[in-house]
Amino acid sequence: MIRKLFLILFILGLSTVIVRSQSFVKSSDLFKRTDGNSRSGQLNIIQDPALDTLISRYILANQNLETENGYTGVEGFRIQIYNSSERNAKVESGKVRQEFMSQFPDVVSYLIFAEPNYYKVRVGNFRSKTEAMRLYLIISKKLPKAAVYIVRDIINLQDLNNK
Numbered sequence: 001m002i003r004k005l006f007l008i009l010f011i012l013g014l015s016t017v018i019v020r021s022q023s024f025v026k027s028s029d030l031f032k033r034t035d036g037n038s039r040s041g042q043l044n045i046i047q048d049p050a051l052d053t054l055i056s057r058y059i060l061a062n063q064n065l066e067t068e069n070g071y072t073g074v075e076g077f078r079i080q081i082y083n084s085s086e087r088n089a090k091v092e093s094g095k096v097r098q099e100f101m102s103q104f105p106d107v108v109s110y111l112i113f114a115e116p117n118y119y120k121v122r123v124g125n126f127r128s129k130t131e132a133m134r135l136y137l138i139i140s141k142k143l144p145k146a147a148v149y150i151v152r153d154i155i156n157l158q159d160l161n162n163k
Contacts (some may be wrong), residue, residue, distance in 0.1 A: 003023060003121045071156040071157050073156050074127070074154070074155060074159055075152065075153075075154060075155075076125060076126055076127050076128075076151060076152075076153065076154070076155035077124075077126040077127075077128065077129050077131070077132040077150055077151065077153065077155070078110070078122040078123060078124050078125065078126065078132070078150075078151055078152070078153040078155065079122065079123050079124050079132055079135060079136050079139060079148060079150055080120060080122045080148070080149045080150075080151045081096060081100060081121050081122070081123060081139065081143060081146045081147075081148050082096040082097075082120060082121035082122070082146065082147075083118060083119075083120045083121075083147070084118070084119055085116075085117045085118045085119070089117070089118070089119040090119055091117075093111055093119040093120070093121050094111070096121050096146065097109050097111055099143075100121065100123060100139075100143070101161045103142055103143075104123070104139075107123050107124065107135065108124065108125060109121060109122070109123045110122045110123070114158070115134070121138075122151065122153060123135075124156065125155040125156055126157070129150060133150070136150055
C-alpha cells in the first residue's frame with residue numbers, strides 16, 4: 001500500500017516538473033510593440049484563458065518542424081508530380097524534375113527520397129490547399145501523363161517570406 005502511494009506521488013511530482021518547464025505564451029505578449037513609440041496606443045485582449053493554453057500548445061508543437069533542407073518550416077501543401085520505387089526511379093525522377101523545371105522555371109521543385117526505396121518529386125510551397133489548386137490545374141493540363149496530387153508537407157518558411 002505504501003509503495004503504491006509512493007509511486008503515485010512520484011509520478012505526480014515528475015509530471016508537475018515537466019509541465020512547469022514548458023513555456024507559456026499569452027496572447028497579449030504576441031502583440032507587444034518593441035519599437036518604443038511613445039505615441040502608440042494600448043491593446044487590451046479580453047478572452048478565455050483557455051485560448052492562451054491552445055496558442056502555447058500550437059507554438060510548442062510547431063517549434064521543431066524541419067524541412068528536408070534543414071530549414072524550419074510550417075505545415076502546408078505541395079504538389080506531387082512523381083512517385084515510384086522502380087529500379088530506375090532515381091533516373092526517372094530526375095528526368096521528370098528537369099522537364100518540370102523547363103516548363104515552370106519560377107516554381108521551386110524538390111527531389112525527395114523516402115525509405116525504403118521511393119523517389120518523389122514535389123513542387124511549390126503553399127500555405128493552403130486553395131493556393132495549390134491553381135497550379136495543380138495548370139500542371140495537370142501540361143503534364144497529362146503524370147499522376148499529379150496535392151499533398152500535405154512541411155513547407156519552407158524561407159521561401160514563403162521571399163514572396
